[in-house]
Structures are given as structure tokens and as C-alpha cells.
Amino acid sequence: MPELQRFSYDVLVIGAGGAGLRAAIEAAADGAKVGVVCKSLLGKAHTVMAEGGIAAALANVDDRDNWRVHFADTMRGGQYLNNWRMAELHAKEAPECVRELEAWGALFDRTKDGRILQRNFGGHKYPRLAHVGDRTGLEMIRTLQDHGIHCGMEVHMECTVLDLLMDSGRVAGAVGYDREKGHFLLWQAKAIVIATGGIGRAFKVTSNSWEYTGDGLALAYRAGAELQDMEFVQFHPTGMVWPISVRGILVTEGVRGEGGVLRNSEGRRFMFDDIPDNYKSQTADNEDEGWHYTQGDKNARRPPELLTRDHVARCINREVKAGRGSPHGGVYLDIAWIKERLPKAEEHIKRKLPSMYHQFMQLADLDITKEPMEVGPTTHYMMGGIRVDGDSQMSTVPGLFAAGEAAAGLHGANRLGGNSLSDLVVFGRRAGRYAAEFARNNGSAPSIDEEQLESVTKAALAPFDRGISGENPYQIQYDLQDTMQGLVGIVRTESEMEDALDKITQLEARAGNVGIGGNRQYNNGWHTAMDLNSMLIVSEAITHSAIIRKESRGAQFREDFPNKDPEWGKYNIVVKRGEFEGEMLIEKRAIPSIPEELKAVIEEMK
């Protein structure tokens, strides 16, 4: 057995993004002994990259806003596949959680009367996103980090969890390695919160960093927990498309919120051409009205550029396919045009969108105050994830909780921008609280299965035995990304997805043969090899779920079933591990019926 360091906690939080940190703070406040594990340095998690803002019905800018409108917007955006209890709690608790951030030092942009300023975003009826320019995620993670380090949690930075350990059906701990030395660690815990974020790395064009390999989903799945809504992967409509090396990097929706418009190569604002029926009454039908909306006119309706992401992404895809794209295979996103309407537009853009300005200046030699950007869809967010109880965030495995992007439910078939950052704090807090409670109520520490532990560490070291004559982990990762991008992307068909499943099976075989040279210290090749396991499980679950759902809804678009089917609106798709090695069970699960009072809210807001 290789050397191993052991730690013991009441609550172990895996992940130090917004959800993980918020969970850890809450659990520590409840008196639990808390450990936090994260793959990168503290403060570098994905949350740091969020730009546009955090959605909460504070009603600071438009006093017609309240939790009911936010709830109805979220359900409409999710095409009613959402866990309605989560959508309700989220809408009710988000304002309090934003104020909490302010009390911990966050400095949001202000309204004229000194309150938190809110901006427009796609799918939100009123200006609802509290923000700090276009670096809201940085503000949020730094606030939680700087507050958290004084709350008594122990942080294990640059450590990766490989597997969860079980004790008679309940979680007992986690085993992983530290990147620096490559040593193994064991974290024994009475309760575990998974807050590992997304899965974007399974696709070639993505706004996500190397960390987002879906580890948490795979950990939970292997431990027997159910996953749900895996077919719903959000493709954000506006990623950079050029230069090639920055392809996929996000261009915040805030650009459109501030008045940016989408045009094709013919100069046409094509978003006016296709406005879905259920949004017609809320969408501007002329350019003037759209502009006035972005400038805060309460009587104007929003421009079609601010329709939901799934729709905008597909419209862009359509323009490009029809040969009306920009030179590098995208369309134009123009914010510079606002100089026709605003004095000092240049300064305004730089102040409202400073990091976008820098990003394009530095990476593409392009001045967004003068020229339009080229943009195209990029894999951005996972609506699906670990199936949890809406109130407590506990998965179907006792003692195992999930929050943030790794959990499913809140967003249904499509997430609204800004609803993720609020998700993190609302459900991070709940997960932390209920995990601490679970630890308290289930007194004695579970015991560790030493055999399982040994087999995990042994398997982890196998790539070194095979050495460089084994399969190159980077190559397998590329091939998987190619497969998912090409065959399970924005537009899907059954035959291509069946093909993808075959390819995934072949890649699994190759991954079993992966080899790596060098030693265990900070060996990126080894880390990539370890991440493959998660990426393959997640890719398989996405593909199976997408095949089963024979309709188009939200983020899933099936060319062979282009319409929405009301019958499918009654089900979530649930994935879990079968009894046999490698067996994946896929199941239709009826959505619990929605209580009358919530139904009434939805009707009222239609």
C-alpha cells in the first residue's frame, strides 16, 4: 500500500467554487469540523470567471420584481422540467444570499440612491443581475474565500479526489492525491458535499477550464447516486471564434444586456426573424424598442438578442450553416454601434465591460468600442448533474450532498444567465447546513473500507507501470472532445449519437491502457489520465440521455425530432449505475406534480 495521509472531518466539501465555499462556511458556522478539497489553488475555481452577474429579485431597479416573477422566469427558461421546489427556494432566498455577500465585503455596482445595481439579462423579465462590471464571479469568490479562511475550515488546495468510499450504503470518505507530490490522501467524513462544477472539457469548444471534467458527477455515480437531466448541456451563444487558440472563451451576455446586437454577414439583425411563440409577448418587434429596453425603459420589451441561450445559439448556428456567417465561422456581435445613440459611448463600454474590452484587445487585437466582435456558440454549462432533494440537497446516497453546477434540478432544460451564481449561494448554504445536520445526527464516523482504498490507489498508479508506451492521455482526451463536439453537440440525431456511443466504448478501452512517463510530482499527464475516467462516464450519460429524449426542448435540439412533445414535458431522465461492471441504467422518471399555488404563479406570469 503506498504512503497515505489521513484526515477526519464531520463534513468534507469537494470543490472550492462558489457552491463549495458557501457550503463550507455554513457547515463551519453550524459547528461542524470542515475540510475543503479543490483541484486548483484557492480562488481559481471556475466561479472566478463568471462575468455578467448574480440573479436575485432585489427589486432595486424595477420595483415590479419579486420572487414570483423570478420563479416564473426560471421555470419558463427551464421549459418546466425544473425541480419546482428548488426554483421556488432559489427565487425566495437569492436576495438574502446576495445581501449576505455584501455583509462579507462584496462591493457591487450601485444605483443612484446607493443600493445594489441590477442589469438586464436573457430570460429575466426585469433587470435582476447584481454585478460588478463584468467580473462578478471574481468578486463573489474572493468575498467567500476571504471570509471563509477566517471561519475555521481546513483547505486542501491542489488535491484531486479520485473516489468516494462507502460504509454500508452511506458515504464514509474520499480518497485522492495531491498534485505537488503525487501522494495519496484519505479524508474520512460523516457527510460529503460535492461542489465540483461542470463538464465542459468533454467538448472541444468550451468556455470551461481543465478542471471541468465532471469528476463530481462520476464520483457520485460510482457511489450509486442518481444523475438527472444529463442531456441538457448549455451552449452559450457567444464564445470567441478567432484566433483559433482562444476559440470558445466566453463573451459575456452582458454585452447584449448593454445594447450589443447580433448581425450576420449581410448586416441583418437575424434575431428578429425567429422569436418563439412563448416569448413573443415579451419581446420587442423593432430595433428602437429593443434599444430602449437595454437603457432601462420600463415600458419597452427586450430585444430578441436577449432570448434564452439555447435559442440564440441555434439561430447563430443556422446563420453560419446558411452561409451568412463571419469570416471565421461565427456571426457579428456589435456593441460599438451604440455610439450612434449614446454620447461618450467609448468610455461607457469600457466602464461597463472592462474585461471584455481587454480580452479582445489583448487576445484578438480588436477594439470592441470601434469594431464588431466575431462570436459563435461554446459549450458552457451543465444543467444536468446529481439528483438531489430540493430542500436538503442530499443525493440518493445517504450523507452525500451536492450543490452548484454539479447538482441538477434548478435549471431544468435550460439555465438563465445569472441563475448560476445565485444557485451557488442559495444551495451551497443549504447543502452546508443539511450536511452538518446529517453529520450531527449520524454520530459515529463510518469506517473505511481498506480494500476499496487500496484498489483505488493501485489503479491510479497503473499508468506509470505502462509508461510512455501506453496510450497518450492527451490524445484520448482530444478524441473524446472531437466525438462529443461533432456527434452530441448543438444539433443532434439518433444515428450520430449511436456512433458516439461506439466511439466512447472504444475510448474507454484505450483509457484502460493509458500510460505516462516521469514521476508523480506535479505531472499534468498523469492528472489528465485520471480525469479521463470521469469524462468518459459523463459523456456516456449525456449521450444515452440525449438519445432517449425523442424531442427538442431547451438545450437539447434533435434534428430527427425537431418539435417539443408535451408528453416528454412530464419526465426527467435519470441515470444510474447498474449491477454489472460498466452497466449504465437510463430511466424516465415522472416529475412530481406541482402544487396549485406555484402553478397559479406560473399562469399569472404567462
Add this chain to the structure above:
Amino acid sequence: MAGNATFRIWRGDPVSGGFTDYVTPVEEGMVVLDAVHRIQAEQAPDLAVRWNCKAGKCGSCSAEINGMPKLMCMTRLSKLNLNEPVTLEPMHTFPVIRDLVTDVSWNFRAKKTIKPFKPRTPDNPDGTWLMQQADVERVQEFRKCIECYLCQDVCHVLREHHKHDEFIGPRLFVYAAALEMHPLDIEDRVIDLRKKHSIGYCNITTCCRKVCPESITITENAIIPLKERVVDRFFDPLKTLFHII
């Protein structure tokens, strides 16, 4: 720009190390981190490098490129002379872990020695505060910091004099300034800044400000105002008198 370029990368661990040359194809629009990734994927799978966002937002990919402290993901190859090898080294101020990765954990420990945020009682009964955009903006500049530690890397007090035990460095002065000038904060960090954090060691060389990828005016806007607070407290004869009484 297509063609090949040579990257002279420092490879090693805390015990030993040296430069290795890698020749790799380069294309228009590439940044240094792209080249490193390509080398990693094709020639040196175990090459150690830190990165996350690839968009200058997380501050993970700091290194010394041709001797200049920079973010690898924001340094375009078109800005470098590719007729000569491009040298890549880890930051010098922190101990090497491996190759381009350094042990920056000291920054996290040092941060913890700074007293945390402590707000005044809320202005409104619902627990909220009122703040003007102008007051917030001053501090927002400091809160743009992505903790890349490039400023720490160039500060001679750390780099040459190794005062890590007494001095917190420019990044953490920016952090302290963000707290001290926060419109709601009522904590007092002035004594600590002088005694525990040795702000006096800084002689305003402005090296830190020059390398900050977020263009934070570290010296003029953060350090100097903090120094003034220290001077006011410790050296103002009236106030000193007051303290004696």
C-alpha cells in the same frame, strides 16, 4: 506567422534543474500558454504548468517570459521575437515545485494575518447599506486583483531580501488597502501595517505596479495612502501626544 519557434523551458524540481529547448509549430493568434500546451501534448506530457481560465481572469499561469513576469495566457507570440528562443521560467520569488510551477502558499498564509473585513452596523432596518458608486469605485480597483502574484515576484524586498516573514508584499498591501478604504469597514489595521507587515520596507520603486496585468495602480493608489495613514498615526506630534496622555 506560421512556422516553428523554439521555447527554452526551465525544467526541474527543488533540487536541480536546467533549460530544455522544444521546437514546436506556431500559428497566428497563439499565446505562450498555447505553445506550452502543445509541447505538453506532443513532446513532454509531464511538463508541469498551472492554468485555469486562459483569459487572464484567474491569475494561475504566472511565469517569467524572456525574463519578464507575465501571464502566459495573455502573452501573444506575435509580441515576442521568435527568431530567438523564448525562455520560460518559473517565478523566482517562490520556491519551485516543478518546472513552471511554484509554491505560492506563503501568500495564502500571509493573507490570513491581515484582520478581516468588519462592517459598520447596517444603514437600513433590513440589514442593507447605502453606498455611492464613486466611493465603491475606488475600492473596486483593488478588488480587480486576480492574485497572480506577479507583483510579489518582482518586489525586491521579497525577491532579493527574502523578508517573507516580516513583509507581506504589494499584493497584500492592495488587499489591506481594499479593506481599509472599504466604505463600510471599521477595523483598524494601521498598527499592524507598520509593525507586523513592515510597510516601511517598501521604498516605492513601482516595479510592482509596472507588472500588474490588471493595471492596478498599486503604489500610488494603495501603498502610498496606507503609508500616509501610518505616518499620520505614528509620527504626527499631536496624535502622539494624544496617545501618551
